[in-house]
Amino acid sequence: MGGSTTGAALLAAAVMTLAGCGQGLQLQTAGTAGSPGAPTPGASAGPSAGASSAGASPRGSPTAPAPVPDALEDAYERTIASVLPSIVQITTGDGLGSGIVYDTAGHIITNAHVVGAAKSFKVTLANGGTPRTARLVDSFELGDLAVIKVDDPAGLKPAVFGDSARLRVGEIVMAMGNPLGLSGSVTEGIISALGRTVTEPGGEGSPGATISGAIQTSAPINPGNSGGALVNLRGEVVGVPTLTAVNPELGNAQAPGIGFAIPANTVKDVAAQIIKDGRVTNTRRAALGVVVRTVIDMNGQPAGVSVVRVQRNSGAERAGLTAGDLIVSVDGMPTPSTQELSSVLAQLRPGQDAKVELLRADGSTPTVVVPLEELPGG
Numbered sequence: 001m002g003g004s005t006t007g008a009a010l011l012a013a014a015v016m017t018l019a020g021c022g023q024g025l026q027l028q029t030a031g032t033a034g035s036p037g038a039p040t041p042g043a044s045a046g047p048s049a050g051a052s053s054a055g056a057s058p059r060g061s062p063t064a065p066a067p068v069p070d071a072l073e074d075a076y077e078r079t080i081a082s083v084l085p086s087i088v089q090i091t092t093g094d095g096l097g098s099g100i101v102y103d104t105a106g107h108i109i110t111n112a113h114v115v116g117a118a119k120s121f122k123v124t125l126a127n128g129g130t131p132r133t134a135r136l137v138d139s140f141e142l143g144d145l146a147v148i149k150v151d152d153p154a155g156l157k158p159a160v161f162g163d164s165a166r167l168r169v170g171e172i173v174m175a176m177g178n179p180l181g182l183s184g185s186v187t188e189g190i191i192s193a194l195g196r197t198v199t200e201p202g203g204e205g206s207p208g209a210t211i212s213g214a215i216q217t218s219a220p221i222n223p224g225n226s227g228g229a230l231v232n233l234r235g236e237v238v239g240v241p242t243l244t245a246v247n248p249e250l251g252n253a254q255a256p257g258i259g260f261a262i263p264a265n266t267v268k269d270v271a272a273q274i275i276k277d278g279r280v281t282n283t284r285r286a287a288l289g290v291v292v293r294t295v296i297d298m299n300g301q302p303a304g305v306s307v308v309r310v311q312r313n314s315g316a317e318r319a320g321l322t323a324g325d326l327i328v329s330v331d332g333m334p335t336p337s338t339q340e341l342s343s344v345l346a347q348l349r350p351g352q353d354a355k356v357e358l359l360r361a362d363g364s365t366p367t368v369v370v371p372l373e374e375l376p377g378g
Contacts, residue, residue, distance in 0.1 A: 075233045079174065080186055082235040084126050086159035087228055089178045090148070091131065092118040098177035098228030099123065099148070100237060102271055106153030109271050110227030111242055112139045112146045112209070113200075123150050126184045138274045140377060142283060144200060144209040144242055145267060147274045159229060162236030164263035167191055167215065175219040175241050175259070177228025189219030189257065197346050198260050199339050200243050210339075212285075212346040214260045215239045221259035230261040238264045273377075280377030286348040287375035288330075288356070289314025290321060294337040302337035304328050304359065315371040319356070326359040350374040 086101045090110055097114030101107075108123065115121070115136060122131035132150045139146040150156070171191045179185050193216040200209050217230060221241045230239035239261030246252045273280045289311045297303035304326040310317050327335050331354055335341040348354060350372055357367045 076174070076188070079231060079233050079235050080176075083159060083229065083231050083237070084176055084184055084186070085157045086237075087126050087176045087178075087184070089124040089126075089183050090114055090134075090227065091122040091124070092116060094118070096178060096181060097224060097226045100227070100229050100240070101156045101158050102147070103158050103275075104153060104156060106134075106150040106156060107137065107271070107275055108134065108148050108150065109240065109267055110146050110148065111240065112141045112144045113242075114227045115139055115146045115148065121148055123148075124183065125155075128183075138279050140270050140274065140280045142209055142285065142375065142377065143262070143266065143270055143280075144211065145240070145262065145270045147271055159237045160235060161264045161268055162232060162234065162238045164215065164238050164265045167194060167232075167238055167263075169193060172233055173217055173219055173238065174231045175217070175221055175225055175228060175261075176231060177225040177241065179220075179222035179224040181224055185225075187220040189217050192216040192218050192258070196260060197343050198243055199343055210342040210346045211242065211260070211262055213263050213266065214243075215263055217241075217259050217261060218257040219259065220257070222254075236264075237267075240264075240267050283375045283377040284349070285375040286345045286350050286352065286354075286372040287314075288321075288327075288345070288354070288370055289316035289373055290327075292327065292338055292341065294339075295326060302340075305335050305338055305341050315373050319368040319370040321356070321358070321368065321370070324361055327356060328359050328365070329357040330354050345372075345375075348372055 088099045088101060088108060090097050090099045090108070092115065094116060097110060099108040099110040099114070102109050119136045121134040121136075123134045124131045132152050134148045134150040137147040137149050169191050172188065173191055174186050174188045176186050194213075196214040196216050197210065197212045198214050200211070215230065215238070219230065221244050225241045228241050229237045230241055232238050241259060241261045243260040245255040245258035247255045269284070270280055273282065290307045291309040291311070292305045293308055295303050295306045307321055307323055307325045307327065309323055310321050327341060329335055330341065330344045331348070333340075333344045335344060352372050353369050354372055355367055356370050357365065359365055
């Protein structure tokens with residue numbers, strides 16, 4: 001499971017700082033929550049199919065009739081009733097996360113950081129019941145997506161995936177999953193921004209990945225929501241919640257209302273490849289053709305990306321890059337660390353030419369044109 005040596009080297013960053021006030025915001029995965037031995041409450045922490053906006057009856061009028069739900073509330077209830085049966089809880093040896101039923105054969109989409117190094121899982125449906133055994137099909141760590149398959153697919157309801165290219169800022173969406181082990185929870189918000197490029201932290205249980213075209217949402221996302229569904233009011237899955245922002249000025253506390261999801265079109269593409277071929281055969285991601293590492297200056301700050309090895313017959317080799325070169329920028333965008341380099345490359349495509357500014361041991365600073373190739377998927 002996992003990517004190539006090049007992919008691993010390019011995605012070795014710990015955090016990404018987003019533009020904002022003060023020190024900015026950092027990202028953390030909305031990863032696993034609880035433990036397999038912890039009880040899982042059955043009550044939802046968010047709106048439920050039976051939710052009502054009716055308040056308490058006025059004093060002295062205990063028999064006052066409840067108001068009829070308005071059209072928006074009705075849309076919430078219909079969407080939840082339609083989609084929530086397709087959202088499952090995935091339990092590993094280290095914790096739990098969420099997943100989306102993809103087809104009637106029993107394939108389930110989730111995040112790579114949810115499955116971690118596990119090969120087998122327990123899957124619990126939104127309506128409870130006996131957990132079902134499942135196995136890993138493959139994990140695409142570069143994009144933080146994975147596909148598992150339950151042994152018994154009877155009764156599974158596949159979700160409907162929408163076209164994330166049609167999303168608009170301001171659309172109402174809901175996040176469905178199992179935050180903090182609370183199965184079948186629903187939260188709501190809007191699409192806050194589109195086309196973000198975000199890099200999630202690496203570490204135990206999280207491979208680290210750079211996600212291009214990410215959806216930013218105000219719908220609350222908590223640990224355990226990872227791998228669940230971001231859903232529009234047409235009942236379509238438009239993304240997979242994966243990251244939340246944290247504020248270093250508040251001790252890395254979660255930043256309210258800033259979460260990120262992998263767009264549905266990316267999810268469908270990766271899932272189709274894994275189900276058909278057992279792995280991702282086309283990452284649609286650009287690569288320079290080098291193995292790199294971050295260089296730290298005398299002040300302990302990232303100063304650039306050093307080329308450790310140039311792959312044979314790669315675009316980098318043809319452009320004249322050699323081991324020891326320091327990559328300072330790509331297409332005018334600074335690359336002080338492997339995280340920034342990965343983020344820049346995620347915005348480019350195989351087949352494009354990239355202008356790479358170098359700093360060499362002799363003090364020269366040439367700019368070379370590197371034809372980008374496809375980053376192997378593993």
